[in-house]
Amino acid sequence: MIKRSLKGVVTTWLAGLLALLPLLLTISLLAWLANLLNDFLGPHSMVGQLFALLGQPVVDHPVFGYLIGWVMLIGAIYPLGIIVQSRLKKHLAYLLDKTVRRIPVIGSLYNTADRFVSLLDKKEDADIGAMSPVWC
Numbered sequence: 001m002i003k004r005s006l007k008g009v010v011t012t013w014l015a016g017l018l019a020l021l022p023l024l025l026t027i028s029l030l031a032w033l034a035n036l037l038n039d040f041l042g043p044h045s046m047v048g049q050l051f052a053l054l055g056q057p058v059v060d061h062p063v064f065g066y067l068i069g070w071v072m073l074i075g076a077i078y079p080l081g082i083i084v085q086s087r088l089k090k091h092l093a094y095l096l097d098k099t100v101r102r103i104p105v106i107g108s109l110y111n112t113a114d115r116f117v118s119l120l121d122k123k124e125d126a127d128i129g130a131m132s133p134v135w136c
Contacts, residue, residue, distance in 0.1 A: 042048050043066045051069025058068045084092070101107045 039045060040047060043052065043063060048066055051073065052062050052065040053069070054072055055065030055068030056062075059065050100110050
């Protein structure tokens, strides 16, 4: 009788442990990633000091200069994203498509998925394997 109750407690405890492990692994992975990013991009890293130098003309405090540098970087990336979306989107999609199709195993899977999607596509001009040149 004691063995049964002890077995029930142990199995319940193990079930709780198994339910808790994914959460612990996720928290550990996020902490490791945050530490890694802090080492490479934090205020005391080489990149962080560059950001502090970018923000130094605006404020005198090194931490605020670092944050201003990050804001300047994020602000500079946005217009680049607008240019890519408006002008380079078709060209980059064509280049990525051609590159992925050349990888032996992934290319064949990509071709199959592309054909399947084109079958499900309800456009009138959809055709299996038909690719229009984008570099016009």
